[in-house]
Amino acid sequence: MPTIPSNIVVYNLITKRLFSTSTSKNMNYVEKVRLLDYWKIQDSSLQNEFPRSHLVLMVDRRLLVTKDTPDVKMVEHSYGDLKQLLGEYGLQFDLSNSCLLDALPADNDMIPLFGTSIEAADPPEDSPISKSDVLKQLGNSLGGRFTDIRMAMLTMQEERQRNLLAKFQTLTKWAATYRRCPKCAAALKMRTSKSGAECVTCQKVYYPTFSPVSITLITDPTNEHALLVRHRGSAGGVFTAVAGFAHSGESMAECARREIAEEVGIEVDLIQSLDMSQPWPMPDSSLMIAHVAIAKMDQKISVCPDELETAQWFSRQQVRQALETTLSDPQLKKLPRTLDDRQTLHYIPPAGAIAHQMIRRWVDGKIDFHNSRI
Amino acid sequence: MPTIPSNIVVYNLITKRLFSTSTSKNMNYVEKVRLLDYWKIQDSSLQNEFPRSHLVLMVDRRLLVTKDTPDVKMVEHSYGDLKQLLGEYGLQFDLSNSCLLDALPADNDMIPLFGTSIEAADPPEDSPISKSDVLKQLGNSLGGRFTDIRMAMLTMQEERQRNLLAKFQTLTKWAATYRRCPKCAAALKMRTSKSGAECVTCQKVYYPTFSPVSITLITDPTNEHALLVRHRGSAGGVFTAVAGFAHSGESMAECARREIAEEVGIEVDLIQSLDMSQPWPMPDSSLMIAHVAIAKMDQKISVCPDELETAQWFSRQQVRQALETTLSDPQLKKLPRTLDDRQTLHYIPPAGAIAHQMIRRWVDGKIDFHNSRI
Structure with missing residues (x-):
């Protein structure tokens, strides 16, 4: 492997030997992340592990999750079980449509967790059953149901499940896009693992891209009011915090300040990190980084009409009511269905969103x- | 412009009218960021502004900075002056090798600040003077000198100058790479502005990429010792904090924890954001996000040999001494030149690096x- 410096190879050989003599019970966090790092770049090693792996599944960009459980989780199958169950529906998967998500403890070892994303063929025109019926049956056979990825992100209770799904969606979408070198157009x-791709001609390596996003809760100087916004096209009655992609050359605080000016037309006096962040895969892959800002309430709000429907100050009591409504009706x-009512605060985002936690x-x-320490 | 939703156009027309009637003294921060946003996507408007613009310059990837001043800054020229001064050396620039960096107040208005990056032709083989002599003369004629970009980032005292340079370098490199659609290979x-590029065939839009990076100062539970590392190939005697790119699907805290395990082989007990971040353009564009972590000192350190030369715990007094040495000799x-001495703590990174501030x-x-508020 001429493109890999020899010290990586040596290091990996040492690391690999370590793993092969240790049991999963002895495998600590350091060994696990180094094994994942090894699998990421050593194609042949990861290919050998594939038949021992576990997998989670998307079909037609819908995620297989548990059903009839209070907490939504992805359904995991062993490679052999999934091969057989999908085969009964004439469906196949292989490494080309799978990405490496995690390393799981097995009997005496670690095995890879893959995410595999396949397309179901349309049934023939004269078929008596529709495609959605087929997917419903397939979900049942696989011990779960298929659901929208955004809804899964918003309602999964475990951070680990949400982060694995974010990785699954980001790597799947990135691997489907990065087929040709942006510089020289070669393959x-x-x-x-889908953690990188190298140009066969100019040898430049590309990595899955996702961008930092500031998400900022704006409060007034008394800390008794919050400014929340409604995005165009978002569900009626749902208000949230201001968010936007960082631009080249700005710090996260500058990003937060600029996004607030662009989106709601006000200047903030102070910005502070909240020490919370969340990978979010839609519509584009991002890493949401939480902030809080103070702004005076007497400034004229002027929303960017391309992004926002409205932005309004609410009292803590009004926001508490919306939080309680959301917790009692998380789906x-x-x-609200009427236009007027859509513009009234009823909900905040469900618990899976960092905005909810903030x-x-x-x-x-x-x-x-x-209480700031800064 | 069929690809731009009509409400953006309307919004921009309104915004533009606002700008044309307001003077720069009246132009507040909100108007400035909305003007920059307008220029970013409205090619014809930005093209019209080019002859009124100011510019900063790279020649052969070296930056034109002030000379004989204690604080290094980029030298700005008006479009007309730069045309004339470069023309005397047979050099040209145009919009194709320029990117939009900022909006500057002018007499009654705002004008763009561009960064322009050109290549100097090699002198003929029989030329009596070398290329580096030509560049030295050119720097003098332009009222400055050319310097290495990394050294400029490390030694510029103003955050605004560093962030503009990070943007300049990131956009220049990105625009030189993203020539073909990674999905369909069309142009x-x-x-x-160099803030985005659209595929002429599939209409997918790509944006300048830069990735979140965790940079973490590791302390022991008494907070009297810090673990610092030496990167392979870094200047002798320079130690710094552990840093690494975030992976898809992990929070910033998870990124910091994983990078520490990968690079120095230890587990940390607690990670906290420091509410500091910095765009950094080399070798790949990133946004460095500062953290602090606590780890027990009795863990065995095992460095990743591909990235690091060594990692060691130091007392606060040892680190203070290195800070003082660095402040008294910022260049x-x-x-140290001997191999043994290279592995001894003499310096930390200069003041322009976020690691220095941390x-x-x-x-x-x-x-x-x-003092944590979390």
Whole structure:
């Protein structure tokens, strides 16, 4: 492997030997992340592991999750079981449509967790059953149901599940896009793990891209009011925090300040990190980084009409009411339907979104600039 | 412009009218960021502004900076002056090798600040003077000198100058790479601002990429010791904090924890954001996000040999001494030359690096988990 410096190879050989003599019970966090790092770049090693792997599944960009459980999780299958169950529906998967998500403890070892994303063929025109019926049956056979990725992100309770799904969606979408070198248009050779791709001609390596995003809860100087916004096209009655992609050459605080000016037309006096972040895969892959800002309430709000429908100040009590409504109806089933009512605060994002966690901390009085250590 | 939703156009027309009637003295921060946003996507408008613009310059990837001043800054020229001065050396620039960096107040208005990056032709083989002599003369004619970009980032005192340079380098490199659509290999149409490029065939839009990086100062539970590392190939005697690119699907805290395990082989007990971040353009564009972590000192350190030469615990007094040496010799001119001495702590990174600011805060006793508000 001429493109890999020899010290990596030596290091990996040492590391690999370590793993092969240790049991999973002895495998600590350091060994696990080094094994994942090894699998990421050593295609042949990861290919050998594939038949021992476990997998989670998307079909037609819908995620297989548990059903009839209070907490939504991805359904995991062993490679052999999934081969057989999908085979009964004439469906196949292989390494080309799979990406490496994690390393799981097995009997005496670690095995890879892959995410595999396949397309179901359309049934023949004269078929008596529709494609959605087929997917429903397939979900049942696989011990779960298929659901929308955004809804899964918003409602999964475990951070680990959400982060694995974010990785699954980001790597799947990236690997489907990065086929040719942006510089010279030659083919890209994709790693088995989908963690990188190298141009066969100019040897430039590309990595899965996702961008830092600031998400900022704006409060007034008394800390008793919050400015929340409604995005165009978002579900009726749902308000959230201001967010936007960082631009080249700005710090996260500058990003937050600029996004607030662009989107709601006001200047903030102070910005502070909340020490919370969350990978978020839609519509583009990002890493949401939470901030809080103070702005005076007497400034004229002027929303960017391309992004936002409205932006309004709310009292802590109004936001608490929306938090409680959201917690009692996490699937947002009672969304308002009339146009006027859509513009009224009824809900905040469900618990899987970092905006929910930020707003909840503020409602509970746990966000306060006076406690700042900076 | 069929690809731009009509509400953007309307919004921009309104915004533009606002600008044309307001003077620069009246132009507040909100108007400035909205003007920059307008220029970013409206190619014809930005093209019209080019002859009124100011520019900073790279020639052969070296930056034109002030000379004989204690604080290094980029030298700005008006479009007309730069045309004339470069023309005397047979050099030209145009919009194709320029990127939009900022909006500057002018007499009654705002004008763009561009960064322009050109290549100087090699002198003929029989030329009596070398290319580096030509560049030295050119620098003098332009009222400055050309310097290495990394050294400029490390030694510029103003955050604004460093961030503009990070943007300049990131956009220049990105625009030189993204020529073809990674998905379909058709040509990409680059925006005049270099803030995005659209595939002429599949219409997918790509944006300048830079990745979040965790940079983490590791302390022991007493907060009296710090673990610093030496990167392979870094200047002798220079130690710094552990840093690495975030992977898809992990939070910033998870990124910091994993990078520490991968690079120095230890587990940390606690990770906290320091509310500091910095765009950094080399070798790949990133946004460095500062953290502090606590780890027990009795863990065996095992460095990743591909990345690091060594990692060691130091007392606060040892780190203070290195900080003082660095402050008294910010260009690191007295770097150790023997192999043994290279592995000894003499310096930390100069003041332009976020690692310097983090280490300095720790030496000064301003980083303390007990003051945490989280």
